[in-house]
Amino acid sequence: MSLTKDDVRKIAFLARIRVPEERLEPMAGELNNIVGWVEQLAEVNTDGVEPMTSVVETETPLRADVITQRAISDKILANAPDGEGSFFAVPKVVE
Amino acid sequence: MSDLRDWTIASAADALTKGETSSVELTDAFIEAIEANRSLNAFITETPELARHRAAESDARRASGDAKGPMDGVPIAMKDLFCTEGVRTTAASHILDNFVPTYESTVSGKLRDAGAVMLGKTNLDEFAMGSANITSYFGSVKNPWTPEGANADLVPGGSSGGSVAAVAGGLAIAATGTDTGGSIRQPASFTGLVGMKPTYGRCSRWGTIAFASSLDQAGPLTRTVEDAAIMLQAMAGHDPKDSTSLPIDLPDFRSACTTDVKGLRVGIPDEYTLDSMPAEIQKLWDQGAQWFKGMGAEVKPVTLPHTKYALPAYYIVAPAEASSNLSRYDGVRYGLRVPGDSLDEMYELTRGEGFGEEVQRRVLIGAYVLSAGYYDAYYVKAQKVRTLIAQDFKKAFADVDVILTPTAPSAAFAKGEKMDDPIAMYLNDVFTVPASLAGLPAISVPGGLDANGLPLGLQLITRVCQEETLFRAASALEAAANFTARPGDAS
Amino acid sequence: MTYLIQGETGDWEVVVGLEVHAQAITNSKLFSGAPTTFGAEPNQNVALVDAAMPGMLPVINEIAIEQAVRTGLGLRAVINRTSVFERKNYFYADLPQGYQISQFLHPIVGEGTVTVDLADGTSRDIGVERLHLEQDAGKSMHDQDPTRTMIDLNRAGVVLMEIVSKPDIRTPEEAGAYVKKMRAIIRYLGTCDGNMEEGSMRADVNVSVRPVGETELRTRVEVKNVNSVRFVMQAIEIEAARQVDVWEEGGEVVQETRLFDAHKGETRPMRTKEFAHDYRYFPDPDLLPIRLEEDFIEKIRASLPELPDDKKARFISELGLSAYDAGVLVADRDTAAYFEEAAKGHDAKQVANWLTTNLFGALNKLDLEIGASPISATHLGELVGLIEDDTISSRIAKDVFEEMLATSKSPEAIVEDKGLKQITDTRAIEAIVDQVIADSPDQIADVQGGNEKGIGWFVGQVMKASQGKANPGQVNGLLRKKLLG
């Protein structure tokens, strides 16, 4: 499996990372190196093996349905790069 | 004490209890040392005011007989991955370089509550992604150790590079680290320190900036095994805010630090022998086995057949989780924003500028291995291999109590080495990653020096939740190795 | 009932599947302790987790799990003993984590069934594919500022149950009936308030069309966030017609997400770059699998209320109601409860009649919900009781009803105050009858001359003279005896 420059462009958009046009080709090379290397896993026989999702062998804990955090909008908004009143603001989105 | 590197948590606690020094006095000395050694670039943010304030509080507690325990009044350094209320927390990334949390992570909060005095936030690889502390937005960290007869700057290892530089350089008595694939143990090995990664789930992840959620664990970086036990006691414990936190009580770690290893079964895994490994490391490893034999332990070979596949599996799982964990850094609610004409452009520019190269590479790899058509071949496959690796350990631990390995395949190397090939850099973690994938507790203990006078560590791994066994074996190893060397140029 | 679209090339069938998002009733959010109340100031109901602050972690709300299981049982669905939360990764301004925590490969609830009741009195079973739990996103406001979109995260993290139907729906009416029935069920269960205006229940409509006789499914289009039963039906009509046009003009329907514009009566494509969506689902490593014990499920099963279908069957078999009346009464939980209260000890059919014709009409005019009815269920029952025991006539009962509506007084009090009690004393009635006969010689001649129907005129006169209080049966009997012998 080999990633093309186009694949990198697509993944970069999926990840919302602007990779400059001239970096796409070298990046494809770097990623192919890594992908090629991890592909050695294909040698391992994993028939009938369950994929691990967590090393913790306990059940998920559940919390009581009570309100523990309310009206902390000052904390929520404290680091906002842009906002208005108690809204966050982003460039206009057209749906 | 003239050499600040003589202090341990235990000795400081003792001196504070006896009234031989005060927390303010100790803290001031370390603040001075930090200011005098900025060339190490160990700290991203120094917090001298806060430190003096907490030190004074500690002294007041002690004066009124309310001292909290062995961490009370002890100056420590905090890896800048733990969110600290009111103190900038960056993960060494441009994307968070102006972020001031309004909350305190569980681990840093527990240390604060135990009375520890935070001197500042230490440098690291950006988002803890690296093994040399060269990917920080705030510049690389210098290892206080230098090779004999040369004056090249060495890397401190990573990602907890600032933390180890601070402790090894005498800028803090101990420091926190986080370990995803070796980020506590490998830098400890590179700087002659003890680095402990507890069982996954021992330390709460709440408030610690995530790299790879299923692997991340906090742990102590200290001068001695006993200090590691004391500090872990303060950091660990069940936290209902972290669904993966172990819902069990902590044993008394410090009292486990005996050197009695008579009858302890120590396993030596064949698969950890690498062709490329320097002879000195093999020698130290053999020596470690001899030490254990000499102390009455039973040393025997074990097999961990899937070891070879741990690193590639890790380099699928960790980037996959990271790619998702780092999606929240989008310029909307906090952190860097680079303006754009559309929402997508704003995202792309912010993340393109905010993340460094290695982080970008891993986020892209992670997005790729999770994407449609590749998920089963990469991510699911890696998680299956992970199961096999965990099973290997389980089988081995039917025969032995601990496993002894080198911590890293090399001593600290010069900045600039291994830089152009990411995979060469990834190989630093070849011995530490398997235990991470299996969630096992592991510790690196300084074992000796290589021909260049650089420290080398030995790693001990044990069963889930058997930290006490680990502390016992590590204490014995520490006693046998009697590692007293100090970096020559930083004081 | 078949619903076919007549095209140029022939008849087209519509295939519809619905994804209903129902907000589960909980105090706090799915993964945080922030409140879920509607209408709070922007960003007031936001915990650190909901804003995806660095290092924040989700912990599952136990009531969310319970509500999902309860809903699943109400849909006669399989409850999965193990389920897994996964991350659905995509970027959007009101999705703080950059992923939605949802369920993908292992939802908490599997296949079930919803029986829909149609206008012609028939019923159809629509399959439910699954129900899964997920977090809601925040809200984007596009028209508050000329250059910026404003983000409010109050809804971010609120508990949603996404209920996905099978593509079993064939007509707009069935789709509407499905949404109505779904709403009835979750309201009965108390797992969602079903309020579509406030957005606590909304539907995505998947529409495709195919020529009658074709068995393959053609490309489907997802019409997003349709927020009323009427709009669901309209959106299907409009979108299906559009697709028929596209196919018939030789074009190809593209798989996309469209928005329904009720004002313009059209659907139009969303401008977001759908093509790039690749959600990269994987199990959320911050959470462990959910495992449900059998007795946890059984406890919830045991606490389930009687659901609309069972209630309807009981109303028909035990109370003798018509299928239509029973269907109308069970459609809404409050109405059914009102009816059952009113019918206690009274003729259920009469109560149903008063409820569906008189009270519904009155409430409709007053724009009131049944819960706010000026006439209480007990009072309506008492009114029927007064008719049953001949205290008042049905005629008088209508007046009493109007008075009850205006004053909320009990029918007994009204009858008492206004002296509306029916006159059943034969002598009193006879006196009035005699008076009317004495006053009407011409009409007597008419009746006795053979026009028996003329009796009706006399009955009317007697009723009028008694102000409607005379027992009509007795009046009739007396008149017949006196006039016809």
Ligand SMILES: [Mg+2]
């Ligand atoms: Mg949908």
Ligand SMILES: [Zn+2]
């Ligand atoms: Zn959904």
